[in-house]
Amino acid sequence: MLTFEGQKIQGSQNIVNKLTSLPFDQCKHTITTVDCQPSGPSGGMLVFVSGNLQLAGEQHALKFSQMFHLMPTPQGSFYVYNDIFRLNYA
Amino acid sequence: MLTFEGQKIQGSQNIVNKLTSLPFDQCKHTITTVDCQPSGPSGGMLVFVSGNLQLAGEQHALKFSQMFHLMPTPQGSFYVYNDIFRLNYA
Numbered sequence: 517m518l519t520f521e522g523q524k525i526q527g528s529q530n531i532v533n534k535l536t537s538l539p540f541d542q543c544k545h546t547i548t549t550v551d552c553q554p555s556g557p558s559g560g561m562l563v564f565v566s567g568n569l570q571l572a573g574e575q576h577a578l579k580f581s582q583m584f585h586l587m588p589t590p591q592g593s594f595y596v597y598n599d600i601f602r603l604n605y606a
Numbered sequence: 607m608l609t610f611e612g613q614k615i616q617g618s619q620n621i622v623n624k625l626t627s628l629p630f631d632q633c634k635h636t637i638t639t640v641d642c643q644p645s646g647p648s649g650g651m652l653v654f655v656s657g658n659l660q661l662a663g664e665q666h667a668l669k670f671s672q673m674f675h676l677m678p679t680p681q682g683s684f685y686v687y688n689d690i691f692r693l694n695y696a
Contacts, residue, residue, distance in 0.1 A: 519641045519654075551609045553688045555675055558648055564609070564673055564690040579694055581671035583654055585645055598643045600654040604669055604694045 519600045531599075542572035561586040561594065566604075579604040609690045621689075632662035651676040651684065656694075669694040 517526045518534065525534050547567040555562045563584040568577035585598035607616045608624065615624050637657040645652045653674040658667035675688035 517643055549692055551690045562688055566692055583673050598652055600641045602639055602656055
């Protein structure tokens with residue numbers, strides 16, 4: 517599930533629809549910090565990221581923080597179980 | 607476990623030692639956003655917070671983001687399993 521600026525979206529198709537409907541075509545992410553921790557007995561991983569977003573045609577970068585909860589698959593990979601995104605307004 | 611500005615600290619006693627050794631006595635938290643999601647089959651809860659910190663004697667507030675992973679106890683309560691804290695420098 518995804519929480520994007522407070523909006524809650526559940527299910528992979530709904531999340532893809534949301535992300536592809538964002539009102540810009542290009543967005544450059546510059547990562548400032550990445551922190552990881554194991555999330556418990558289910559073998560998941562928490563990833564906490566902060567950085568800057570630069571939208572095409574915009575002069576100023578936007579600061580953001582985002583966390584992902586990655587869960588293991590039986591094939592030895594991971595998928596995104598939780599995703600929370602917030603802009604950090606100055 | 608706690609990741610505080612990139613420093614990794616494990617175990618409740620070590621975390622208490624870290625938090626009580628921070629070089630200030632008073633700190634006012636102003637919460638701007640709180641997002642929550644269930645974290646999976648183990649019954650945990652992810653909490654993602656952003657806001658401002660005002661240290662005693664400092665004129666300017668510091669922006670921060672922090673996430674907690676709360677895990678259930680058999681007594682029906684929760685405890686903090688993961689805690690990641692970052693300041694958001696402007």
